[in-house]
Amino acid sequence: NKNYKLVIVGSGTGGTATANKFARKLGRGAVAVIEPTDVHYYQPMFTLVGGGIKRFDQTSLNRSELLPNKVDWIKERVSKFDPDNNQVTTESGDTITYEYLITATGLQLNFNQIKGLEEALAEDPAVCSNYSPKTVTKTFPALQAFQEGNVIFTLPATPIKCAGAPQKIMYLADEYLRNAGKRDKANVVFNSSLGGIFGVKKYAEALLPIVKRKNLTCNFRTNLTEVNHKKREATFVNLDTGEESVYEYSFLHAVPPMSAVDAVKNSPLVDETGYVTVDKTTLQHTKYSNVFGIGDNCNLPSSKTAAAAAAQAGILSSNLSSVMNGSKPTAIYDGYTSCPLVTAHNKCVLAEFDFDGEPLETFPFNQAKERYSMFVMKAYMMPTMYWRMLLKGIWNGPKPVRKLLHMGMSR
Numbered sequence: 001n002k003n004y005k006l007v008i009v010g011s012g013t014g015g016t017a018t019a020n021k022f023a024r025k026l027g028r029g030a031v032a033v034i035e036p037t038d039v040h041y042y043q044p045m046f047t048l049v050g051g052g053i054k055r056f057d058q059t060s061l062n063r064s065e066l067l068p069n070k071v072d073w074i075k076e077r078v079s080k081f082d083p084d085n086n087q088v089t090t091e092s093g094d095t096i097t098y099e100y101l102i103t104a105t106g107l108q109l110n111f112n113q114i115k116g117l118e119e120a121l122a123e124d125p126a127v128c129s130n131y132s133p134k135t136v137t138k139t140f141p142a143l144q145a146f147q148e149g150n151v152i153f154t155l156p157a158t159p160i161k162c163a164g165a166p167q168k169i170m171y172l173a174d175e176y177l178r179n180a181g182k183r184d185k186a187n188v189v190f191n192s193s194l195g196g197i198f199g200v201k202k203y204a205e206a207l208l209p210i211v212k213r214k215n216l217t218c219n220f221r222t223n224l225t226e227v228n229h230k231k232r233e234a235t236f237v238n239l240d241t242g243e244e245s246v247y248e249y250s251f252l253h254a255v256p257p258m259s260a261v262d263a264v265k266n267s268p269l270v271d272e273t274g275y276v277t278v279d280k281t282t283l284q285h286t287k288y289s290n291v292f293g294i295g296d297n298c299n300l301p302s303s304k305t306a307a308a309a310a311a312q313a314g315i316l317s318s319n320l321s322s323v324m325n326g327s328k329p330t331a332i333y334d335g336y337t338s339c340p341l342v343t344a345h346n347k348c349v350l351a352e353f354d355f356d357g358e359p360l361e362t363f364p365f366n367q368a369k370e371r372y373s374m375f376v377m378k379a380y381m382m383p384t385m386y387w388r389m390l391l392k393g394i395w396n397g398p399k400p401v402r403k404l405l406h407m408g409m410s411r
């Protein structure tokens with residue numbers, strides 16, 4: 001029976017950043033990270049792999065290079081959370097107890113909730129998904145193989161990580177097909193369960209003319225329910241009218257429904273939505289004061305991104321340290337999140353906003369405009385910042401940069 005001052009479950013973006021922060025604060029042997037997989041993926045780069053701009057081998061590093069040697073890495077999956085007894089159980093049956101817990105388990109991809117999708121991904125080279133490391137490598141070859149017909153992109157009827165990613169790959173595909181001289185053979189369609197192109201008005205107003213210029217058809221409130229790869233047909237249902245429509249496809253980029261992972265969903269840490277209930281400003285659990293949550297597994301009303309997890313890491317670190325010292329958590333998360341909407345191989349709209357959907361832009365120019373500089377930031381600067389700063393616990397989001405560039409005039 002192992003006992004730690006702090007146990008962190010999950011070592012993705014949020015778990016690795018906080019592991020590095022607390023290893024420095026608490027020293028050797030105080031922190032355990034429970035994470036079953038060897039490889040850490042920089043998921044934001046999956047979009048560029050799908051678009052043929054980066055190679056898959058550029059997206060990952062071994063966890064041993066990322067976790068500090070002061071933490072104990074328990075290479076297992078947590079199967080049960082028991083916060084009433086301050087313990088978790090792993091798949092092999094080990095019990096680990098803690099004084100403090102951070103849940104950072106991210107999201108589970110539920111491909112099986114769409115009839116026929118798993119089979120289609122396994123057997124049809126024209127069906128792909130940037131969302132999983134197992135399927136992202138299919139996307140660019142599928143585009144290259146395209147001859148003519150419907151090129152379809154989907155977005156499911158659940159919260160997802162990086163809600164912009166389902167359309168970013170459409171913009172890259174459109175550009176690829178134009179350059180390959182095949183765009184006039186393609187009917188490019190975005191069937192999205194959402195009610196509009198993007199949740200924040202400023203960026204939606206910037207994206208709609210881009211959609212129009214590129215001649216992309218958008219159908220909203222339209223949810224993928226079934227894929228029949230033998231007939232190359234995809235079935236969608238209108239979420240308001242219940243009406244079904246069947247599309248033949250020549251290329252299908254499918255985004256699976258998502259949820260918190262089963263062990264979290266089935267734990268006392270969640271409410272009826274199935275996400276860890278944290279106070280949205282302090283990130284402290286609403287019921288268990290020695291538990292904090294970070295990243296995609298939380299019920300936070302902000303969009304689920306690595307950029308959000310970075311900002312949360314700073315807040316969490318400050319507040320959990322306060323609680324460990326017997327004081328009240330006082331740092332406040334404003335909901336900061338960011339979505340670099342790649343619109344071409346050299347253009348990007350950099351959306352940044354808070355809980356209320358109010359823009360919270362870092363740079364002193366209009367980020368709703370497509371810019372080369374923001375593409376360079378996304379494709380060439382951000383990966384280094386992620387590996388060397390965010391994961392090492394020394395990047396808490398761009399707030400200080402924003403303040404500086406706005407001469408203190410920004411929130």
Ligand code: FAD
Nearest residue numbers: 010012013014043044078105106162295296304305306307
């Ligand atoms: P994750 O980083 O997903 O980590 C969760 C970890 O928990 C995993 O390592 C997993 O193995 C582990 N785990 C799960 N269950 C258990 C268990 N039971 N026990 C122990 N460990 C467990 N974000 C941006 O900021 N910008 C972007 O441009 C962007 N683009 C994206 C494009 C795509 C295609 C995708 C898929 C994501 C994108 N994101 C982007 C989102 C970003 O990757 C995630 O929001 C971020 O990684 C979430 O961090 P996290 O720590 O919550 O979860």
Ligand code: UQ1
Nearest residue numbers: 044306307310338362386390397398
């Ligand atoms: C960011 O901080 C971040 O985490 C490292 C991302 O995740 C990959 C992002 O995509 C973005 C855009 C930010 C915000 C950073 C700046 C400099 C605007």
